[in-house]
Amino acid sequence: MRLLPPLALVLSLALPIGALAQTDPLPSWNDTPTKAAIVDFVAKVTNEGGPDFVPEADRIATFDNDGTLWVEHPMYTQLAFALDRVKEMAPDHPDWKTTQPFQAVLEGDMKALGASGEEGLMTIVGVTHAGMSTADFEDIVNQWITTARHPKFDKPYTDLVYQPMLELLDYLRANGFQTFIVSGGGIEFMRPWTEQVYGIPPAQVVGSSIKTEFEVKDGQPILMRDAQIAFIDDKAGKPVGINSHIGQRPIAAFGNSDGDLEMLQYTTMGVDEPRLGVIIHHTDAVREYAYDRDTTFGKLDKALDAAPERGWVVVDMKNDWAKVFP
């Protein structure tokens, strides 16, 4: 004789399951094939005993920052920081009024600034990012990031992170992934705030850097920042930065521009196991910005062309995201 299970037992089992089913970890993602592709991948690699299972130690996910986790228009946030710094420092440098590239910054002449090229940019980096200790630079970044406001949205930049990506970071970590930032931006420009904003601690931030030099000054051990590039963590530099800082190939990578092409190749090519490559496509001129092949910041061209062949998931911000900002 088969016994029917007691009602209380059925309820006690059924209720939590029902509750779980209703807790969507990605509520700001519309129910599109894009979301399904991400959720399917995570289900596969976390399915112990399944053919595609990946142990937690190997669940490495890398995220570009500018344009992937937060806004990068009308210009990279770090460039806005550098230009603000020039304006703040200008009173102590009266000659800047008539010296390029500073004059261009002070007059808001973006064309003249662009004409100053890489050399001009390095001059600006030199005065705004170097010549102080890492601790002093951290203070400067903290001061700026808590007060500066985005020109279009009139909000702090750290409010202009993408809510769907915050959910994705949490979702991946809840599934045993380690989440790393791998950005062309400055590593020490990001680290002061990434833990609070993204839940990503300093050791999991990879970025571009200038040289630092150790010294003991007045009994204090400090690292002085020199105006010399140490490493550019962009394009073919991203796999190099990943190998240097993480020492493992990611199984999932998220980017939005051609600067992420090599990271996506490094993550997904030449393996039989499932890998996840994702491109955030900025298609929403109303809620954010719409741009791809023809833009100064975050140009997406080659990587967009490569996506179908490589099986990379292209996120259409307008259609795939129910919400853009928190």
Next chain:
Amino acid sequence: MRLLPPLALVLSLALPIGALAQTDPLPSWNDTPTKAAIVDFVAKVTNEGGPDFVPEADRIATFDNDGTLWVEHPMYTQLAFALDRVKEMAPDHPDWKTTQPFQAVLEGDMKALGASGEEGLMTIVGVTHAGMSTADFEDIVNQWITTARHPKFDKPYTDLVYQPMLELLDYLRANGFQTFIVSGGGIEFMRPWTEQVYGIPPAQVVGSSIKTEFEVKDGQPILMRDAQIAFIDDKAGKPVGINSHIGQRPIAAFGNSDGDLEMLQYTTMGVDEPRLGVIIHHTDAVREYAYDRDTTFGKLDKALDAAPERGWVVVDMKNDWAKVFP
């Protein structure tokens, strides 16, 4: 009327406490002031509500490798690897028999090898460590590390790690510390085996490196190793490497030579909170080696002089360690 607690309750409480008290997490450390200093520090920084409490996110401990976690005499293990590689590759390079610095290696003439200087060493690094992909180099390291044997102890090098330090790594991690290697040795020479031997994953290994370059070859994304130094993680380079990879100052650092002086300074100087600086002093010629101020590998001179003033704990291997190897 007061009731005596039931005997069973007393036993159930008393037994686990007694069992815990008997489980010394550092059994290979003799009960000396050295051990007490380490245990006291850990107790202080993990005492929630105490004046010296440090949150888990900031419990960063850094360890030198050669001479601190494993044997470094009669020569750095990575140098033994390079010399073995030269011998293995020699049949394909008949000219090496009469060309320095290869001739010196093949004839075991350490004096001639020393005379070839830094240039000679870079030539050897060039042929043994570069010109292949990172994946191929990993295979070569794995092959060597599982077969090579130490000339004095006739054991694999990974058996010649220090048992007291293995216990210390476990003890610190059990107390919420993150343990990092910060070594002058090659980052890609260590990463293939540090997780298995020390429980330290690739992302927590900091070391010296040569340049790598990303390319896609026959559909495979690879990083080619070039014979150019990218970063030397030694002496004043150690705080730079720590800042680059970890992004936080350690609260505890462990070294054994002047190569660790700046890491110990960076960790312990200029703060009022308790910090732990430890120097492993090789004093045991019977069980291992005895050396400090006068040695080619692992010279300990300035750091030993600085220890008393800085409050660094000096481990006397002969007297402080009950056991050296596992």
